[in-house]
Amino acid sequence: MNYVQPIRDKNKIEEVKGYLKQNGTRDLLLFTMGINTGLRISDLLKLKVIDVKGKSHVEIKEQKTGKVKRFPLLGNLQSMIDEYIKGKLDCEYLFRSRNGANKPISRVMAYKIINDACRKAGITDAIGTHSLRKCFGYWHYDTFHDVAILQYLFNHSSPSITLRYIGITQNEVEKTLQQFEL
Secondary structure, three states: OOOOOOOOOHHHHHHHHHHHHHOOHHHHHHHHHHHHHOOOHHHHHOOEHHHHOOOOEEEEEOOOOOOEEEEEOOHHHHHHHHHHOOOOOOOOEOOEOOOOOOOEOOHHHHHHHHHHHHHHOOOOOOOOOHHHHHHHHHHHHHHHOOHHHHHHHHOOOOHHHHHHHOOOOHHHHHHHHHOOOO
16 A cells, blocks of 8 residues: 655645635645645545535534534635635535536545646645645644644544654654754
């Protein structure tokens, strides 16, 4: 099994957003929600307009775990959602397929959208839909350095699983040790 990686360069994240924006707001919103909420792709794809319309927080039942998860829609993400859903019916899927029926894009299409944009941005790491969740985790950890919160958010059984999951490598650990001295 190949493991996908988070995007570890914020400039590359912006490049990916730029490529996705060329395809329309739907693809950009998919990526942006993924990296800012840490939701699995299966949970993102089942969201409907009514789930996010006029809300500061979204509450879902995770498909994989069956657990209820509540997360905020903050700042730019909330603005992006508000703009995107203008004129859409409450019953529409947020990431609606363009084939005419009211159904979400497939996981395969989501993978293609994300992978293509990452390749155009020059990212050569293994990338997939799960990279969005890992990206959230990587940058959340980089910002707050709190593995316990991430372990809770991801519902992992140990900190070591969480660190491995978000792609904290031995090289990154050694870098911190090179800068540490009492």
